[in-house]
Amino acid sequence: MQLSLMKIDTEKEIASLAHLASEIWHEYFITIISNEQIDYMIEKFQSVPALTDQMTNQDYEYYFMTIQDNPVGYLGVKPEEGKLFLSKFYIQQEHRGKGYASQAMELLVDICRNRNLAAIWLTVNRHNTSTIAVYEKKGFKTVRTQAADIGNGFVMDDYVMEKEI
Numbered sequence: 001m002q003l004s005l006m007k008i009d010t011e012k013e014i015a016s017l018a019h020l021a022s023e024i025w026h027e028y029f030i031t032i033i034s035n036e037q038i039d040y041m042i043e044k045f046q047s048v049p050a051l052t053d054q055m056t057n058q059d060y061e062y063y064f065m066t067i068q069d070n071p072v073g074y075l076g077v078k079p080e081e082g083k084l085f086l087s088k089f090y091i092q093q094e095h096r097g098k099g100y101a102s103q104a105m106e107l108l109v110d111i112c113r114n115r116n117l118a119a120i121w122l123t124v125n126r127h128n129t130s131t132i133a134v135y136e137k138k139g140f141k142t143v144r145t146q147a148a149d150i151g152n153g154f155v156m157d158d159y160v161m162e163k164e165i
């Protein structure tokens, strides 16, 4: 099945993005971080006001990954300093392992080529082992570790990974 990217623009689309993000984050991250931290991070990064601010004031672009016009996941990117920051990359549980992330990655490479961006970089939780393996398979290399204080006593322990285009 062919995957497409559908740019998120309207208030209605942002509301359904926030809903999808909350569903995926609560399902997936519960084995890695506490429910309190998931709630906190969703409110801070993926709520309707947070998403609206990122898209309006911070150059973030969000896309649904769609199969036959139905969302199967979403991604968020921000072009900066000659590279593409892949800020969010999430596929719903029932749609994982079907090659959709690989298709989405090809589309991100196309975006980079069209905009003269030389690399894609991202951060990933150091305990998110299977996702790190996917990124390595797709050509990303770990360039450093990072601990980001996100407030309320919560810290994100991440690897920074980068793939040259």
Ligand SMILES: CC(C)(COP(=O)(O)OP(=O)(O)OC[C@H]1O[C@@H](n2cnc3c(N)ncnc32)[C@H](O)[C@@H]1OP(=O)(O)O)[C@@H](O)C(=O)NCCC(=O)NCCS
Binding pocket: 028, 089, 090, 091, 092, 095, 096, 097, 098, 099, 100, 101, 102, 103, 123, 124, 125, 128, 130, 131, 133, 134, 135, 137, 138
């Ligand atoms: C990470 C994620 C987006 C990948 O999506 P997916 O649909 O499972 O990935 P795909 O089926 O497209 O597989 C992508 C590639 O990784 C490979 N792969 C999949 N699981 C793997 C694993 N555990 N180890 C090594 N390679 C793996 C696949 O073979 C495929 O490679 P190829 O197309 O080059 O042959 C998805 O699993 C997800 O949403 N995970 C939970 C949330 C998450 O961690 N998001 C990222 C936060 S930084």
